[in-house]
Amino acid sequence: MAKTAKKTKKKNTETWRQRQGKRLRRAILRSVVWGFSLFIFAVLIFTLFNPPTTWTMYSENSRLGRLDHQWVPIEEIAPVMARSVVAAEDANFCDHWGFDVNAIRAAIEDGASRGASTISQQVVKNVYLWQGRSWVRKALETGITPFVEMAWSKRRILEVYLNVAEFDEGVFGIEAASRHYFGVGPEDLSASQAARLATVLPNPKGRSASRPSQSQIRRASSIMDGAATIDRDGRAACFQ
Numbered sequence: 001m002a003k004t005a006k007k008t009k010k011k012n013t014e015t016w017r018q019r020q021g022k023r024l025r026r027a028i029l030r031s032v033v034w035g036f037s038l039f040i041f042a043v044l045i046f047t048l049f050n051p052p053t054t055w056t057m058y059s060e061n062s063r064l065g066r067l068d069h070q071w072v073p074i075e076e077i078a079p080v081m082a083r084s085v086v087a088a089e090d091a092n093f094c095d096h097w098g099f100d101v102n103a104i105r106a107a108i109e110d111g112a113s114r115g116a117s118t119i120s121q122q123v124v125k126n127v128y129l130w131q132g133r134s135w136v137r138k139a140l141e142t143g144i145t146p147f148v149e150m151a152w153s154k155r156r157i158l159e160v161y162l163n164v165a166e167f168d169e170g171v172f173g174i175e176a177a178s179r180h181y182f183g184v185g186p187e188d189l190s191a192s193q194a195a196r197l198a199t200v201l202p203n204p205k206g207r208s209a210s211r212p213s214q215s216q217i218r219r220a221s222s223i224m225d226g227a228a229t230i231d232r233d234g235r236a237a238c239f240q
Helices: 002-048 055-064 079-089 101-109 119-128 135-151 154-164 174-182 191-200 214-233
Strands: 166-168
Touching: 002 135, 079 119, 079 154, 079 191, 079 214, 119 135, 119 154, 154 174, 166 174, 166 191, 174 191, 191 214
Parallel strands: none
Antiparallel strands: none
């Protein structure tokens, strides 16, 4: 009898463990499904609606107590501004699906002393993630970017980028930036002004579009040439 009772107890214990294991696996599966569904929703929702804020905007608003930002549709932005940003940050924007392999290879050859992030990657970082360098953030950025490329048009990616990029302390988006630096709306930006704004993007707190350094002036000249080039050779076709 004692032996039978021990067997029954052991069997009941194994059955309980099996049930708990099944419950745990179901809970994990549900979490994965819900997490992936929320992620897909977060990507799709911004094909129709504009991101209300970003982590960087929230952080700067908390720090400064103010924020200069107003969304403007890409139709109300001078085309030369869009071309200048692409020429400055991601000349092959229309030709890749989120990652510029040639730029990555060049960055590796330079010992990672130069950036290789595409505009698509920067949008993902700005809209969904946080600033700073970490393997976790980079891994998430790498995973999310292809989904954004699949769900959003190139024109939409560039529109979001121009509206959430930081151009000065507390100044976000091309509407605020064009008025802050030049006193004009984004639709009236000249090629020179657009190029100068593009030079600010890598270091918005350390550079000024209205009071550019000599290196910025040289860079702006190069960006103007690049913007004209991608317009001629068709590398701007995907967003114009």
